[in-house]
Structure formats: C-alpha cells, structure tokens
Amino acid sequence: MFQQRNVITGIEIGTSKICVLIGEADKNGNMVIVGHGEAPSEGAVVKGEIADMDVALDALTKAVDDADRSSDKEIDKDNIFVAVTGSNISFYQGVGTVLVRTEDRKITEEHVNEAIQSAQNNPLSSEQTAINSFDSYFLLDGVRRLRNPIEQVADKLEAYIHVIYGDRNRIRNFEELLHDVGFDEEITPVFSGVASAYGVLTDEEKANGVLIVEMGAGTTEYLAIHNYGILYSGVLPVGFEHVANDLSIGLDLHISVCRKLLLDNKLFQARMDDGKAFIDISGATAGISRKIPMNSIEKIIDLRMREVFKIIYHKLNEVNILHSLSSGAVISGGAALFPRTIDIMRNVFELPVRLGKPVDVSGAVTHIGTPRYSTVWGLLKYGDDLRRVMNTRENKSIWERVMGGFDNVSLPFMKTFSSLRGSIKF
Structure with a gap:
C-alpha cells in the first residue's frame, strides 16, 4: 500500500549534474533528507534532453550508489520521482463546460467532476504524453472566478485546467535510463518547473x-x-x-x-x-x-x-x-x-x-539549501504531498481533503476528478 511508503527518491538529470535525494517522512509527517548523491553530467544532457545515454547512465549510477551508501534507508523502487524538461514540453489550457440543470441550481461535486473531465478531453497526438495536470480556476456564469464552486448557485460552470505535456519518446528516455539503473517499476515524471515551485514557494x-x-x-x-x-x-x-x-x-x-x-x-x-x-x-x-x-x-x-x-x-x-x-x-x-x-x-x-532557495529543508545533508537544489528538493515535496493524499484517500471524501488543504493539483498522468480531484496542495 502506498501509505506505508514513507521513503521517497527524487532524481534530477540536469545539464551540469545528476542529483539524487532520498527523503523519509518523520514521525510528525515532515519530509527529512536521509541520503544524497550527485555526479557531473557534462555531455550527457543537452538543453534538458538526454544526448548520450551511456554517459548519463554512468553518472546516474554513481549518484544513485552514493545516495544509497549515505542513507540507512533502502530506496523504494516503486516511489521514484524524476524531473523532466526540454524544448519538447508545452502546455494547453483545457476548458470544460457544464450546464447546471438542478432545480436549486446549486453546483455539486458531480457537476465539477463532469466539467473537469470535459476540460481534459483535449486529445494529444500519439507522439505526445501528459506529464502533469493542474486546476487553474472555475468560472460561474462566465463572470465569477473562484477556486471552490461547490454549493454555489449558477446556471453554468466552467473548469479551466492547465495540462503540461511533452514528446512521448523523449520523456520515455528518462524512464528507460532509470530502468537501466535498476528501477523496474513505473517512474513518476514531474515537470522541472513544477518541482521548483514546490521546493521554493x-x-x-x-x-x-x-x-x-x-x-x-x-x-x-x-x-x-x-x-x-x-x-x-x-x-x-x-x-x-x-x-x-x-x-x-x-x-x-x-x-x-x-x-x-x-x-x-x-x-x-x-x-x-x-x-x-x-x-x-x-x-x-x-x-x-x-x-x-x-x-x-x-x-x-x-x-x-x-x-x-x-x-x-x-x-x-x-x-x-x-x-x-x-x-x-x-x-x-x-x-x-x-x-x-x-x-x-x-x-x-x-x-x-x-x-x-529550498524551504523547510531538514536532515543530515546541510548544503542542499541553495538554489541549485530547488528542483530535486521539490521532487521530494511533491512526492510527500502525494503520499499524504493517498494516506487520507480512504478516510475522507474528496472535498474534505480539498478544504483541508489539498486544493489544486491533480495527480500525474491526468488522473480523473472522480479518482482524485485536486489531490495535491500546490
């Protein structure tokens, strides 16, 4: 079960370095760095995309080994988050519209669900894949803009969704590289800009x-x-x-x-x-x-x-x-x-x-609190928020979690509103 996986690994495969951080939730639920490794990656990555798989593999292997040796925790191979970037990455703003036809005109969770799903129906080509999706805002009757439309009275609900996507094969290269190191399970890619936002804002x-x-x-x-x-x-x-x-x-x-x-x-x-x-x-x-x-x-x-x-x-x-x-x-x-x-x-x-600079950094690795590590620290924060959501999933309704703070980011790979609406606090 995901809720038992408190060890999270973040991997940034960058132009100048490959960095690996291992984090664990402490008894208070806060993320603590328990392992760190990095290696220079000159020639392996160009403009955010893998240019030499062999060089990248050598650097990643060293970084993973160093992180593993520095930690007393075993890397959870099912719980790996990797930052992805490159000129192939773009976004679209999806819009979904629902007419509220109930007698009292009050917006329900079902209305929001339908609007979100409609907004996500913008089809990508077979060469593209969604990386992350985020709620932007809701619009009532084309005028009122807000975050939580539940119980509001309106004739029309519009959901605006921000979807980040990239070239399927180029994103797959990051995953294949990690598989070559020994991470056989599905890897969770996170747009580097999103990870940085989690890390510093x-x-x-x-x-x-x-x-x-x-x-x-x-x-x-x-x-x-x-x-x-x-x-x-x-x-x-x-x-x-x-x-x-x-x-x-x-x-x-x-x-x-x-x-x-x-x-x-x-x-x-x-x-x-x-x-x-x-x-x-x-x-x-x-x-x-x-x-x-x-x-x-x-x-x-x-x-x-x-x-x-x-x-x-x-x-x-x-x-x-x-x-x-x-x-x-x-x-x-x-x-x-x-x-x-x-x-x-x-x-x-x-x-x-x-x-x-990375916020709320704790653990034995002291030099992580500089701007150079914003992205990889943000990966741990992202994964930690996902862990918290999954821990509460069976105990709370969707909107109880939303109002409790997990109020605006959907899960990676276009998880639907019905499964996890607004699952991670951004």
Whole structure:
C-alpha cells in the first residue's frame, strides 16, 4: 500500500549534474533528507534532453550508489520521482463546460467532476504524453472566478485546467535510463518547473500570484501562479551555460575559464562594492594572461540574461498575466547565485524579485539549501504531498481533503476528478 511508503527518491538529470535525494517522512509527517548523491553530467544532457545515454547512465549510477551508501534507508523502487524538461514540453489550457440543470441550481461535486473531465478531453497526438495536470480556476456564469464552486448557485460552470505535456519518446528516455539503473517499476515524471515551485514557494506567494523562474545550466523553466492555480508555464532551451559560451566567444577564453568566472561571486561582488575595473584572466588564446575590462564581461552577461527574461516577460504580457503577480517573482537554479541575476530580472519585469532557495529543508545533508537544489528538493515535496493524499484517500471524501488543504493539483498522468480531484496542495 502506498501509505506505508514513507521513503521517497527524487532524481534530477540536469545539464551540469545528476542529483539524487532520498527523503523519509518523520514521525510528525515532515519530509527529512536521509541520503544524497550527485555526479557531473557534462555531455550527457543537452538543453534538458538526454544526448548520450551511456554517459548519463554512468553518472546516474554513481549518484544513485552514493545516495544509497549515505542513507540507512533502502530506496523504494516503486516511489521514484524524476524531473523532466526540454524544448519538447508545452502546455494547453483545457476548458470544460457544464450546464447546471438542478432545480436549486446549486453546483455539486458531480457537476465539477463532469466539467473537469470535459476540460481534459483535449486529445494529444500519439507522439505526445501528459506529464502533469493542474486546476487553474472555475468560472460561474462566465463572470465569477473562484477556486471552490461547490454549493454555489449558477446556471453554468466552467473548469479551466492547465495540462503540461511533452514528446512521448523523449520523456520515455528518462524512464528507460532509470530502468537501466535498476528501477523496474513505473517512474513518476514531474515537470522541472513544477518541482521548483514546490521546493521554493511559500503559500502566500502561491495565493497572491507569483512568477517562478528556474534557470539551470541548459534550460530555463517558468510558471505563473495565482490563487494556487497555474496560469502559464514554459521552457526555454537556454541556460547559464549559454552565458558561459557567450563569454568564451566574446572574450576569446576557454569555456572552462568562463564557467569558473561566472561562479566567482566574490569578483562580481567586489565590482559592485568598489567598482573594480579590470580582472586578470589566464586562459585566452595560446594561454596568454591579460586584463579584461569588467564592463565588457558585464555587458555580455547582461545581454543574454535580459534576452531570456524579456522572452518570458513578453509571453506573459501577451496573455495579460503580469498584473496577477502581486507577490512578484522568484529566481532559482544555479544562475540565481550570480550576483547580478536578481537586479537584471527586477529591471526587466519591474517586479520585486527574491532568491529562491529550498524551504523547510531538514536532515543530515546541510548544503542542499541553495538554489541549485530547488528542483530535486521539490521532487521530494511533491512526492510527500502525494503520499499524504493517498494516506487520507480512504478516510475522507474528496472535498474534505480539498478544504483541508489539498486544493489544486491533480495527480500525474491526468488522473480523473472522480479518482482524485485536486489531490495535491500546490
């Protein structure tokens, strides 16, 4: 039974690293990290998609072995959550309409069930597969927008559902890789942007409206959330590795030097504090050391970062979502550690921006509380919420669970409203 499975494993297969976290619910029901392993994945993953299965397998095997050795808990092979991303991932906003024909015109659970199922009837092609689905909101009589329509009086109910989907074969590659490591059971994929949101956002932010941007080495995922519902999501096949590549080309430096440069927070902090004008760098053509103007470095970085943020800005502006982000924006992922990221993002969006770090982290692994681990920690949080839902499934009605807090995310792979409506708190 699922309710006995308190050990959850989250796996992030990224461009720069493969990370494995093992978590367990403690006696109070809170998720605690009990194992951790990671390995560099250079060349294995490109723009969020597996490019070399052999290299990826070696790195994943090492990460899993290290996590297993560091933990006194056995990995539950039936309870694995893996983050997926890539340019193949997209979304559609499904709409389902039901006419309320009862004499009192009160909306029942059956009406909501029918509207949800209708919204999910947007057929995907045989090459596509649903990854996650989420309630966005309900609309009564085309006017009143709310989260819980039960017992409300209306003639018409509309359910808006946000469905994230991707290329079936590319998603399958992640699953096959895990099967090769020895995880034979069905794997639960979770969109990386969703996992990051679980890992770093507060309830207040999700209620009032927030943009979460996860900028890793190879991709940038983003979600716009309001009143606990996802309004928009997306992936850009551009990450911080592209910034390093821009520096390499623009300054005639080896890519490894540029990667180290971007990780040198003290250098850029000194620039902001005392206006340091030049930096001595070795690694140019023929290994010659030279002084490079800091403003040249900053210009190259700013151009790429602004380009990424402007693309997201324009996509959200086109659908009139920016005004719904009362809590501003959160930036996470490895790029968030770069000192200028927050300022650049704040300037583009004209919103308050904070650093997104994993929230409520506990356990023996202390360094997980940085933006680099937002996604993999979020996988544990997602799996833990799923565990809680399954634990209460037989003891409470659907709407008792909804009103108790599990109020807006359906289960992976398009579980129907009748099986688990609004099962996970987002």
